[in-house]
Amino acid sequence: EHPLSERRKILEQLIGSLDDSAVILSPVIKCKTWEELAELRQTSRSINSEGIMLKKLSSHYHSGRKRGDWWKWKINPYTVDAVMIYAQKGSGRRANFFTDYTFAVRDGENLVTIAKAYSGLTDKEIKEVNSFVTKNAIEKFGPVRTVKPELVFEIAFEGIAESKRHKAGLALRFPRILRWRKDKKAVEINTLEDLRQLLASTI
Structure with missing residues (x-):
């Protein structure tokens, strides 16, 4: 039951030890303001993405569709x-x-x-x-x-x-x-x- 911040570090170590270019770790986005994040979100389609996934660093992994800890901020269709x-x-x-x-x-x-x-x-x-x-x-x-x-x-x-x-x-x-x-x-x-x-x- 590790929080996301710890699970991410474990995953980075695991992916880093693999000799497989097909396995890619999604990048972490760091922004100082909501305005900066919103501007970055508008570029999602250029990388074939639907938007940005926001996650609390303290969140635990849950099965199903628990709301609150993760939020998919989609671009307008x-x-x-x-x-x-x-x-x-x-x-x-x-x-x-x-x-x-x-x-x-x-x-x-x-x-x-x-x-x-x-x-x-x-x-x-x-x-x-x-x-x-x-x-x-x-x-x-x-x-x-x-x-x-x-x-x-x-x-x-x-x-x-x-x-x-x-x-x-x-x-x-x-x-x-x-x-x-x-x-x-x-x-x-x-x-x-x-x-x-x-x-x-x-x-």
Whole structure:
């Protein structure tokens, strides 16, 4: 039951004794102010990181997800406004509701799929979307419903990469619904070119 400060020293000694370049010890970040740390946090994506992990030096190791001693300070996610075009019923307590959605962006006059998302809406919003899907389904493919492209959502994600999984040729990393954009119409969603430019800026 050693505190982190002691466990770190033991780990440094262990890693230092290994002749294996594949085993790397994560660096310790030292900052004098929160402002300095916040500025450093903004560079996380340049090293393919989601943010900074803050840990109390006096903390003990706990299994599970104990809160308080460790805190993952993530960078703000990327976002894109997309329209829902497919819906499928969920599982478990959501088995009777359409909760699994596929989203698309504009590519000229066409819509191309870019991501699937299953979380982010409140129970009230899920019921509203479920009602919309039930009333506005255009086609049925097994459990999947094609719906009128009218509902716009802001999708948050951590990264973007080329992929053959979606018609857009791109895939979003860890997509989830940030909010329902009831203030926007489908003609106002982002375009495929917007996402291609974002991809180019991250390479």
